[in-house]
Amino acid sequence: xxxxxxxxxxxxTPATSLAIEARDLVKVYxxxxxxxxxxxxxxAPGTIYGxxxxxxxxxxxxxxxxxxxxxPDSGRALVDGLDVxxxxxxxxxxxxxxxQAPAVDPNASGLDNLRLQGHLYGMPExxxxxxxxxxxxxxxxxxxxxxxxxxxxxxxxxxxxxxMGIIHRPRVLFLDEPTTGLDPESRAEMWHEISRLAHEExxxxxxxxxxLDEADHLAHRLAIIDHGEVVVxxxxxxxxxxxxxxxxxxxxxHDDLPExxxxxxxxxxxxxxxxxxxxxxTRVANGATTLPTIMSALExxxxxxxxxxxxxxxxxxxxxxxxxxxxxxxxxEGAR
Amino acid sequence: MTNTxxxxxxxxxxxxxxxxxxxxxxxxxLVQPLIWLLLFGQLFKRIxxxxxxxxxxxxxxxxxxxxxxxxxxxxxxxxxxxxxDMERGIMNRMLVMPxxxxxxxxxxxxxxxxxxxxxxLIIIGLGLLLGARFPGGVWSVAALIGCTMLIxxxxxxxxxxxxLHVRQGESVIGLVTFLQLPLTFLSTTxxxxxxxxxxxxxxxxFNPVNWAVIVGRQTLSTNVDWSFVATHIxxxxxLALICAWFSVTSFRAYQRAI
Numbered sequence: 001x002x003x004x005x006x007x008x009x010x011x012x013t014p015a016t017s018l019a020i021e022a023r024d025l026v027k028v029y030x031x032x033x034x035x036x037x038x039x040x041x042x043x044a045p046g047t048i049y050g051x052x053x054x055x056x057x058x059x060x061x062x063x064x065x066x067x068x069x070x071x072p073d074s075g076r077a078l079v080d081g082l083d084v085x086x087x088x089x090x091x092x093x094x095x096x097x098x099x100q101a102p103a104v105d106p107n108a109s110g111l112d113n114l115r116l117q118g119h120l121y122g123m124p125e126x127x128x129x130x131x132x133x134x135x136x137x138x139x140x141x142x143x144x145x146x147x148x149x150x151x152x153x154x155x156x157x158x159x160x161x162x163x164m165g166i167i168h169r170p171r172v173l174f175l176d177e178p179t180t181g182l183d184p185e186s187r188a189e190m191w192h193e194i195s196r197l198a199h200e201e202x203x204x205x206x207x208x209x210x211x212l213d214e215a216d217h218l219a220h221r222l223a224i225i226d227h228g229e230v231v232v233x234x235x236x237x238x239x240x241x242x243x244x245x246x247x248x249x250x251x252x253x254h255d256d257l258p259e260x261x262x263x264x265x266x267x268x269x270x271x272x273x274x275x276x277x278x279x280x281x282t283r284v285a286n287g288a289t290t291l292p293t294i295m296s297a298l299e300x301x302x303x304x305x306x307x308x309x310x311x312x313x314x315x316x317x318x319x320x321x322x323x324x325x326x327x328x329x330x331x332x333e334g335a336r
Numbered sequence: 337m338t339n340t341x342x343x344x345x346x347x348x349x350x351x352x353x354x355x356x357x358x359x360x361x362x363x364x365x366l367v368q369p370l371i372w373l374l375l376f377g378q379l380f381k382r383i384x385x386x387x388x389x390x391x392x393x394x395x396x397x398x399x400x401x402x403x404x405x406x407x408x409x410x411x412x413x414x415x416x417x418x419x420x421d422m423e424r425g426i427m428n429r430m431l432v433m434p435x436x437x438x439x440x441x442x443x444x445x446x447x448x449x450x451x452x453x454x455x456x457l458i459i460i461g462l463g464l465l466l467g468a469r470f471p472g473g474v475w476s477v478a479a480l481i482g483c484t485m486l487i488x489x490x491x492x493x494x495x496x497x498x499x500l501h502v503r504q505g506e507s508v509i510g511l512v513t514f515l516q517l518p519l520t521f522l523s524t525t526x527x528x529x530x531x532x533x534x535x536x537x538x539x540x541x542f543n544p545v546n547w548a549v550i551v552g553r554q555t556l557s558t559n560v561d562w563s564f565v566a567t568h569i570x571x572x573x574x575l576a577l578i579c580a581w582f583s584v585t586s587f588r589a590y591q592r593a594i
Contacts, residue, residue: 067432069591092434103425107354119346120433122339164429 018078019045019172019204020066025075027061027228035061036072037228043206043221045171048198050219051208052315054330058228059208060100063176066206067097080171096170096203100177102161106150110141110160113149114167121168128167135163139193155186162190166197173197175207179214194218212315212327224319226330232322236315243313243321245271246287248294250280253304260303264294276326278306283317343435347443351417352450362454369406369459373398373466376526388528390556396470399463400480400552401525406459407452407488408519408545412512414448414492415499422503428594437587441580445492452488456481470555479565480552486572487548493579500586503593519545524553544575 020043027036035058043049051059064070066077068088077084080094104113111132118128136142139159144152149160158178166173178194179187195218197203209215215222216236223233232239252260257275264273264282269290273282284290287310298305319327355361377395384394391397421427430440460468460477470477499508522539523546529537540546547568554560 064594069428069432070594071591089434092432095432097429097432099425099428101425103429105350105424105426107357108350112350112353116346116350117429117433120343120430120435122342122434 017045019043019047019080020049020206021076021078022062022066023076025062025065025072025077027058027065027070027072035228036065036075038075039225039228039230040075041223041230041233043204045204046198046202047220048194048205048207048218050215050222051206051225052210052212052215052219052222052319053208053225054210054327054333056333057225057330059210059225060176061228062225063097063174063206063208067095067174068092094171096165096168096173098162098165098173098175098178100180102154102157104149104152104157104160104164106148108149109146110136110149110152110156111145113160114164117164118167123168131167131169135167139163155182155189158182158186158190159193162193166201166203169201170203172204172206175205177208177210179209179211191217210327210331212319216315224315224322226323232318239315239318240313243283243317245283245285245313247311247313247317248282248284248287248291249309249311250294250298251306251308252278252280253306256303259301260298263297263301263303267294267297270294272321274320276329281320283313287311340436340439343439344443344446347440348446348450351444351447355447355451362451365406365410365451365455366458368409369402369455370462372402372405373459373462377466380526383527386528386531388530390528390553393467393469395463395466396468396556397528397553398526399460399466399468400555401523401549402463403456403459403480404484404487404545404548404552405520405525406455407484407548408491408516410451410455411448411488411492412495412516414444415495415497415508415512416505417444418496418499419503419505419508422499422590427590431587431591437584440587441493441496441583444496445489445580445583448492449485449489452485453481456484471558472555472560476555476557476560476565479560479569480548480555483548483551483569483572486569486576487544490544490572490576490579493576493583497579497583497586500583500590503590519543522546523549525549544572547571 023040025036025039028034039058039062051062053059061070065072066079066084068084068091071085079091082091082094084091108116114132114135115128118132123131136145139162141156141159141163144156149157152160162178175194179190182190191214194205194207198205207218219236221233221235224231255278257278257280260280261273261275264270264280269284271283273280275281291308291310295305295308316327323330373395377398381394384392384397389397418427495508495512498511502508522536523543524540525545529540532540551565551568554565
């Protein structure tokens, strides 16, 4: 659909071919709250890049800086080769942004919302009409187009919000937690739409999320960030591969964690034992063959087990490995 | 430039469409001026027996004052629409679009001026029904309406600027109401200048609301002093521009704070 920008150009000079480049971004909010601490990452054109982190990790601050809403205290950021601090007006022409909460006018119809958005981007009337029609149809909002947005469901508002963000065919699209608060069905639809935008319309998408599966499913590359710093960066596959092997999780019947941990640590086919509540987690080279021997070893010591699971490495494991805590724990900390 | 002008009109258009969807709101904004005209007009009916009012009819004296006062009260809420947009995320959406801040500010002010124009016409009509007369003629009434729109524009810009700085509805309401009544009472809206205490006469001279009111009072004169009118319209234009500049630069304060 969009011919202006083609697929990733491999091998060209990095400074010009990047869709997004953040270099050493620092942002401190009043009250000495360090939102970003020397944060750097790069996004190739036409790809989906995920920023994954718990609440308060600095994801939204990154988006605010890259969309020219906030200025970094230091560091530099380029979007489509344009400096967000020095050329904000030009940056605004090439970006689209979908904020965390749907930013739609409840007292206007869906179509009015879309049309105002297109008009403010200076779209010619005919093009705007076609584009609005196309977006309403593809997002299944045609029947509701002339209804006031306050009558919309959460999922419909979200879809309208996304349509408004892409009506002008931005080269770089920012999606700040696009599926937070959506029911599973709307979430699946949204995932589909996001993939389509990158693959069919050739948009570069920067996506923040605190859902591990979302980053895993959508992102070509991702950075896990925490306390305003990049903890680890790579493709989801790379990150998981680096962990080697499978995860075994055992839920104990009684509170005899230290004893169980000793049993596991003493074995040489077991690496890195971590505990959380009554859960024992460990990684082994081959889960299927190791698990029976671990279970019998625990049984011999009289340690009862409620459940046992073996899993291929997940991003949760990646997160645990690099930040020293599970994602759920980090999430709780961030909420506090 | 044309893009900025178009954007401004789209911003105004959005607000106008919202207004047209609830015509009741327009009627509600007219309740207060009606009370001033009917109750104050009756209560102080005989006050014009004292010298200094230029007319024997208090409703004639009061009507231009109420026109200006209504503009002050309605445009003062302009910032609340911005606060609502901030809460809904619409403000941030607008700010990441290639739209000049001036277009956002002007679009909102023009909307307020349209509302003020509509209210002024209704109140003048009501005044005529209640017995007010404007011997100064149509052009003097046009000058009154022009000044009223300018004071409305200035106060709307001021209210917008405050909203962008404090980002909180309560604070906007607080500051705006803190100014509205003193600005009204420290003017000749209700009382002839010669009957006011000396210090209020001095203060009123520097009160922009009074500039609009005294231009409006020229409607009572059979011999309108046009150079006086022009000078004060000039003052009000200058004030409106200063306030507009203040509101445009306030977007920077807002962006620093988020």
